[in-house]
Amino acid sequence: KTMGLNEIREKYLEFFESKDHLRKQSAPLVPINDNSLLLINSGMAPLKPYFTGDEIPPSKRMTTCQKCIRTPDIDNVGKTARHGTFFEMLGNFSFGDYFKEEAIKWAWEFVTEVMEIPEDKMYVSIYEEDDEAYDIWHKIVGLAPDRIVRLGKADNFWEHGLGPCGPCSEIYFDRGEDHGCGNPDCAVGCECDRYIEFWNLVFTQYDKDGEGNYHPLANPNIDTGMGLERMATIMQDVGTIFEVDTIRHVLDTVCGLAGIQYKDDVKNDISIRVITDHIRSVSFMIGDGVLPSNEGRGYVLRRLLRRAARHGKLLGIEGTFLSQLSREVKKTSGEAYPELVEKEETIAKIIRLEEEKFQETIDQGLMILEEEMEKLKKEEKDILSGETAFRLYDTFGFPLDLTRDILEESGMDVDEDTFHEEMKKQKERARKARSDKDNNAWGDDLFTHLTEDTLTEFVGYQTLEATGKI
Ligand code: ATP
Numbered sequence: 001k002t003m004g005l006n007e008i009r010e011k012y013l014e015f016f017e018s019k020d021h022l023r024k025q026s027a028p029l030v031p032i033n034d035n036s037l038l039l040i041n042s043g044m045a046p047l048k049p050y051f052t053g054d055e056i057p058p059s060k061r062m063t064t065c066q067k068c069i070r071t072p073d074i075d076n077v078g079k080t081a082r083h084g085t086f087f088e089m090l091g092n093f094s095f096g097d098y099f100k101e102e103a104i105k106w107a108w109e110f111v112t113e114v115m116e117i118p119e120d121k122m123y124v125s126i127y128e129e130d131d132e133a134y135d136i137w138h139k140i141v142g143l144a145p146d147r148i149v150r151l152g153k154a155d156n157f158w159e160h161g162l163g164p165c166g167p168c169s170e171i172y173f174d175r176g177e178d179h180g181c182g183n184p185d186c187a188v189g190c191e192c193d194r195y196i197e198f199w200n201l202v203f204t205q206y207d208k209d210g211e212g213n214y215h216p217l218a219n220p221n222i223d224t225g226m227g228l229e230r231m232a233t234i235m236q237d238v239g240t241i242f243e244v245d246t247i248r249h250v251l252d253t254v255c256g257l258a259g260i261q262y263k264d265d266v267k268n269d270i271s272i273r274v275i276t277d278h279i280r281s282v283s284f285m286i287g288d289g290v291l292p293s294n295e296g297r298g299y300v301l302r303r304l305l306r307r308a309a310r311h312g313k314l315l316g317i318e319g320t321f322l323s324q325l326s327r328e329v330k331k332t333s334g335e336a337y338p339e340l341v342e343k344e345e346t347i348a349k350i351i352r353l354e355e356e357k358f359q360e361t362i363d364q365g366l367m368i369l370e371e372e373m374e375k376l377k378k379e380e381k382d383i384l385s386g387e388t389a390f391r392l393y394d395t396f397g398f399p400l401d402l403t404r405d406i407l408e409e410s411g412m413d414v415d416e417d418t419f420h421e422e423m424k425k426q427k428e429r430a431r432k433a434r435s436d437k438d439n440n441a442w443g444d445d446l447f448t449h450l451t452e453d454t455l456t457e458f459v460g461y462q463t464l465e466a467t468g469k470i
């Protein structure tokens with residue numbers, strides 16, 4: 001059965017509405033009243049106060065499709081079939097209401113009866129000690145024992161420090177040998193894209209104390225997360241999440257702008273997918289009020305945008321192109337996310353200004369970096385100095401991870417410690433300059449200051465170093 005991405009989203013939300021769940025619109029990507037997180041990275045993240053009991057949920061059962069950003073996945077983007085920095089997570093949640101049996105039964109009902117995925121294509125994992133989950137999958141759902149894989153704590157137990165935690169159970173789809181890594185021991189849990197994980201059911205049933213004891217919660221919770229793009233990849237039988245109906249429009253536009261064919265060249269394909277992913281992240285982030293800056297979320301945005309711009313260079317795209325692409329994102333996702341429609345012009349404008357600024361220096365910066373890499377090669381070294389990386393950052397606008405990306409492609413790395421020292425020194429210089437009353441901070445280039453300073457303050461978050469998110 002093929003089904004469009006937008007249709008799958010609707011089917012899921014409708015299904016859980018039919019199980020008495022309250023449907024809620026996605027929360028913004030910028031967390032509200034939560035300093036522990038830079039950007040929302042799961043369906044449960046914006047609902048945390050309902051899980052901790054700090055707030056009373058409007059319903060004990062809820063269902064959402066949540067916009068998510070996961071920058072820690074950035075190195076996988078374009079390379080695996082299943083990772084984006086942006087994706088949508090469908091979820092159903094129980095706040096002390098139903099528990100494991102309903103969560104598992106409904107998940108199975110949805111995938112086999114609504115999505116009509118053949119049972120013999122699926123596997124599930126459970127936490128190795130969770131016999132309760134085993135019994136539900138085997139005795140109640142009727143899954144054969146060889147379809148149920150027991151995995152350890154690292155894979156199938158959710159805990160973040162102390163407090164509520166618990167085992168989870170994940171559902172996988174076997175895409176067949178063609179998508180596998182070919183290792184004889186390739187199986188569920190393998191990092192390759194054959195057994196693609198698409199749904200995680202978390203059973204929050206314990207409270208962990210300071211001594212490492214797990215106390216059963218009186219009212220355990222359910223938190224599930226299903227990747228919408230992954231489900232669409234399965235339903236449409238395409239190679240990667242970037243080839244599903246909606247996202248494919250963006251990908252095709254990238255190819256059109258570059259004047260190349262998808263699937264012609266493996267390296268180009270990675271760049272095409274990176275751009276396709278990053279423009280989605282960038283568009284949605286700006287749609288939720290994030291602006292480019294040198295700190296916090298604004299810097300995440302800037303890094304993604306500049307990384308996309310550089311991959312555009314690799315594909316031979318001349319000039320700025322990203323704002324045009326953001327309009328494609330709007331065309332395909334605007335119905336589900338009206339903020340993309342409402343803010344279309346703002347999104348395009350901010351992207352264009354940011355991209356134009358980087359265009360002025362990217363070629364020069366790339367040239368310098370290439371020269372330095374040549375030098376390193378001649379000297380048989382493979383670590384770029386932190387000073388050079390800092391100059392690329394400070395003068396040419398190269399985020400550190402962009403420099404690192406480029407170095408890694410040639411098996412090189414960068415001296416990060418020195419980079420950060422240089423950064424610290426520069427911040428001290430800036431602080432001193434700011435305290436100087438006569439300092440003419442609004443010199444010639446007003447807009448630079450508008451984006452760099454005013455907007456940074458507007459965004460006003462903790463620094464990246466403080467959050468350790470980078
Ligand atoms: P993986 O092991 O493939 O990296 P995960 O275990 O990190 O996935 P979870 O944290 O369990 O993922 O998130 C729940 C679901 O969200 C996943 O089962 C998947 O469908 C989806 N998902 C997670 N990360 C991504 C991503 N980077 N891009 C697209 N979908 C994702």
Ligand code: MG
Binds near residue numbers: 073
């Ligand atoms: Mg992951």
Ligand code: MG
Binds near residue numbers: 197
């Ligand atoms: Mg996983």
Ligand code: MG
Binds near residue numbers: 197200
């Ligand atoms: Mg998982």
